[in-house]
Amino acid sequence: MPSNALTVDQLDEKALLARIFPRLGPDTALLGPGDDAAVIAAPDGRSVISIDTLVQDADFRLAWPSGYRTTGFDVGWKCVAQNVSDIRAMGAVPTSLVVSLTLPGSTAVDWVEDLADGLAAGISALAPERCSVVGGDLGRGSQIVVTAAVTGDLEGRAPVLRSGARPGDVLAHIGALGLAAGGLAVLESSVDMTHPGGTDDQELAGLLMAQCRPRLPPVGSGPAAAAAGATAMLDVSDGLVRDAGRIARASGVGIDLDAGILRTMAASLAPAAARLGADPLAWILGGGEDHGLLAAFPPDAALPEGFVQIGTVHDGEGVTFGGQAPPVTGWDHFAG
Amino acid sequence: MPSNALTVDQLDEKALLARIFPRLGPDTALLGPGDDAAVIAAPDGRSVISIDTLVQDADFRLAWPSGYRTTGFDVGWKCVAQNVSDIRAMGAVPTSLVVSLTLPGSTAVDWVEDLADGLAAGISALAPERCSVVGGDLGRGSQIVVTAAVTGDLEGRAPVLRSGARPGDVLAHIGALGLAAGGLAVLESSVDMTHPGGTDDQELAGLLMAQCRPRLPPVGSGPAAAAAGATAMLDVSDGLVRDAGRIARASGVGIDLDAGILRTMAASLAPAAARLGADPLAWILGGGEDHGLLAAFPPDAALPEGFVQIGTVHDGEGVTFGGQAPPVTGWDHFAG
Numbered sequence: 039m040p041s042n043a044l045t046v047d048q049l050d051e052k053a054l055l056a057r058i059f060p061r062l063g064p065d066t067a068l069l070g071p072g073d074d075a076a077v078i079a080a081p082d083g084r085s086v087i088s089i090d091t092l093v094q095d096a097d098f099r100l101a102w103p104s105g106y107r108t109t110g111f112d113v114g115w116k117c118v119a120q121n122v123s124d125i126r127a128m129g130a131v132p133t134s135l136v137v138s139l140t141l142p143g144s145t146a147v148d149w150v151e152d153l154a155d156g157l158a159a160g161i162s163a164l165a166p167e168r169c170s171v172v173g174g175d176l177g178r179g180s181q182i183v184v185t186a187a188v189t190g191d192l193e194g195r196a197p198v199l200r201s202g203a204r205p206g207d208v209l210a211h212i213g214a215l216g217l218a219a220g221g222l223a224v225l226e227s228s229v230d231m232t233h234p235g236g237t238d239d240q241e242l243a244g245l246l247m248a249q250c251r252p253r254l255p256p257v258g259s260g261p262a263a264a265a266a267g268a269t270a271m272l273d274v275s276d277g278l279v280r281d282a283g284r285i286a287r288a289s290g291v292g293i294d295l296d297a298g299i300l301r302t303m304a305a306s307l308a309p310a311a312a313r314l315g316a317d318p319l320a321w322i323l324g325g326g327e328d329h330g331l332l333a334a335f336p337p338d339a340a341l342p343e344g345f346v347q348i349g350t351v352h353d354g355e356g357v358t359f360g361g362q363a364p365p366v367t368g369w370d371h372f373a374g
Numbered sequence: 375m376p377s378n379a380l381t382v383d384q385l386d387e388k389a390l391l392a393r394i395f396p397r398l399g400p401d402t403a404l405l406g407p408g409d410d411a412a413v414i415a416a417p418d419g420r421s422v423i424s425i426d427t428l429v430q431d432a433d434f435r436l437a438w439p440s441g442y443r444t445t446g447f448d449v450g451w452k453c454v455a456q457n458v459s460d461i462r463a464m465g466a467v468p469t470s471l472v473v474s475l476t477l478p479g480s481t482a483v484d485w486v487e488d489l490a491d492g493l494a495a496g497i498s499a500l501a502p503e504r505c506s507v508v509g510g511d512l513g514r515g516s517q518i519v520v521t522a523a524v525t526g527d528l529e530g531r532a533p534v535l536r537s538g539a540r541p542g543d544v545l546a547h548i549g550a551l552g553l554a555a556g557g558l559a560v561l562e563s564s565v566d567m568t569h570p571g572g573t574d575d576q577e578l579a580g581l582l583m584a585q586c587r588p589r590l591p592p593v594g595s596g597p598a599a600a601a602a603g604a605t606a607m608l609d610v611s612d613g614l615v616r617d618a619g620r621i622a623r624a625s626g627v628g629i630d631l632d633a634g635i636l637r638t639m640a641a642s643l644a645p646a647a648a649r650l651g652a653d654p655l656a657w658i659l660g661g662g663e664d665h666g667l668l669a670a671f672p673p674d675a676a677l678p679e680g681f682v683q684i685g686t687v688h689d690g691e692g693v694t695f696g697g698q699a700p701p702v703t704g705w706d707h708f709a710g
Contacts, residue, residue: 068420069533069535072536072624073464073533073535073536073537073608073624074424074459074460074461074463074464074536074607074608074609075422075423075424075460075461075463075464075466075524075526075533076422076423076424077420077421077422077423077464077528077533078420078421078423079419079420080416080419080420080421081419083415083416083417083419084404084413084414084415084416085413085414085416085421085525086411086412086413087411087412087413087414087470087472087508087509087523087525088410088411088412088472088509089472089473089474089509089510089511089521089523090474090511091474091476091511091513091519091521093476093513093514093515093519094515095515095516096476096513096514096515097513123410124410124411125410125411127410127411128409128410128411128413130411134423136423136424136425136523137425138425138426138427138521140427140429140432140519172423173423173424173425174425175425175426175427175521177427177429177432177433178429178432179429179430179431179432179517179519180431180516180517181515181516181517183427183429183476183515183519183521185425185427185474185511185519185521187423187425187472187523188411189421189423189525190411192413197405197409197411197413199405199409200408200409200410201409272409272410273410288408288409
């Protein structure tokens with residue numbers, strides 16, 4: 039494979055862009071890439087917008103102790119997942135991404151092309167409605183840094199904020215919980231994951247993929263939660279306890295997590311966790327990056343399909359786990 | 375100054391955000407920072423969007439040969455300038471920024487606060503209409519990387535693209551030309567710029583500031599160009615010859631730059647250039663980062679106030695300088 043030898047410092051910006059853009063799939067913008075800026079539709083007169091970044095050696099490693107090598111595809115997919123998830127958590131539909139790539143000159147062009155493929159596949163799987171990459175930026179740096187800003191359309195609905203939960207509400211969740219944390223433990227373990235697709239160890243390989251290429255809840259989950267009267271919602275990116283705490287703080291309420299249900303969820307991860315010497319409950323309560331949706335609903339609301347009650351909202355403050363202090367907190371990008 | 379000792383690795387994400395957000399000025403969004411995403415107004419049912427990144431050691435150095443130390447304020451200001459400029463080049467009005475900061479743990483908190491001040495001052499000076507920082511992201515990395523995505527409102531107008539220039543059009547420019555390149559030469563020189571505000575050398579200090587805190591053309595210039603019938607427009611970020619080439623290529627035309635006028639502009643920079651051993655015409659033709667607006671107008675159009683004719687559009691291809699091959703090209707983020 040001679041093209042393996044080609045690195046980005048051997049191409050100018052135009053040549054590298056020419057390798058990226060054809061891979062990104064159909065353009066859904068009113069005016070797509072190629073000018074100073076793109077123009078996207080905002081049919082209800084508003085745009086939802088957020089930004090999120092993946093940094094080499096902070097958010098991913100190119101090579102892990104397990105032997106797994108993070109692919110460009112993984113990084114592109116994950117960039118889409120974490121950005122789209124923020125839009126879904128408002129009850130909106132993702133409409134565009136703009137992507138900035140900071141790349142060391144030694145980065146293989148193959149890896150960058152694979153990243154473009156991962157962006158396209160991530161959009162196709164996680165934001166199939168009408169999203170595309172409408173613009174970007176390329177630059178040099180000492181580490182790979184991938185930043186995307188994402189826009190969304192509320193389709194006339196009010197956004198579901200973090201601040202509306204009320205005492206008596208039901209706390210419910212949809213999506214993976216603890217899997218991405220389990221995957222991180224796999225990546226950092228001595229289990230051989232050099233070729234996870236070829237391993238017989240489907241349990242650990244599945245966790246690895248949940249970390250490297252997270253799936254999101256079904257695309258209609260956010261709007262369905264809004265339609266069901268969700269009083270608060272966010273995506274669980276930094277761990278259940280930490281993110282539940284954000285709803286509690288923003289809403290001025292307390293949240294008690296259901297220890298029974300969450301311990302049952304943890305039990306299903308116990309065999310894998312035991313092999314890695316890990317506590318599956320810590321994955322459930324403290325693991326981030328699963329990007330499930332956590333929402334509060336009025337006590338009489340019918341939970342939308344797929345949402346599972348995992349707690350209750352009460353008059354008070356902070357987050358408890360079966361009435362007690364939680365055994366773990368969660369992920370902070372700056373703390374120790 | 376004891377707070378000089380504080381670095382970002384001594385704060386958690388929430389504490390660092392608490393130091394940044396109060397400095398950012400009034401929030402103009404429908405829903406501002408603090409939730410999974412922000413909501414901005416898009417009154418005409420469209421949003422213009424772009425993204426741009428500044429990377430330490432690629433786009434700026436913390437310490438220059440001249441002794442100047444890039445301030446957080448400079449980086450914040452420049453982040454606003456280069457992003458807002460892309461919106462203005464479409465004929466739109468900037469409406470929001472989302473900003474992602476990747477910071478080494480050793481970064482002084484003072485420097486980050488200064489960056490927030492620079493964002494606020496940049497918005498106040500360069501995008502005073504209704505723009506604010508509506509969201510952000512914080513993470514760790516080995517270098518400072520500042521990425522912003524910016525949105526804009528076309529106010530019902532059609533965007534001014536790069537692709538509409540026609541043979542016979544007048545090519546005109548508004549804004550600085552060559553100053554930022556001169557400033558880069560100052561920064562990289564042995565002239566002592568440790569304290570540019572205190573130096574008697576106002577000429578070189580002025581160039582330095584044009585590089586570190588670029589000014590943009592008056593805020594109404596983009597819409598005025600659109601109203602005057604501009605057939606193509608972009609902002610000059612990578613050098614006049616290179617960016618004129620983008621209009622030429624997108625429009626399927628040739629552009630001849632007026633050697634007389636551009637040599638006259640260069641002459642005004644000649645004293646400073648001579649002191650630095652530089653060619654002022656190379657600054658004019660090849661320097662980027664001034665973020666003036668370059669636009670084509672029909673031959674019978676009255677140029678809006680401040681625009682200066684610097685060339686003509688003809689049937690053909692490529693960019694010439696007084697009918698000859700230009701002596702310099704411009705800046706490419708990846709080429710050698």
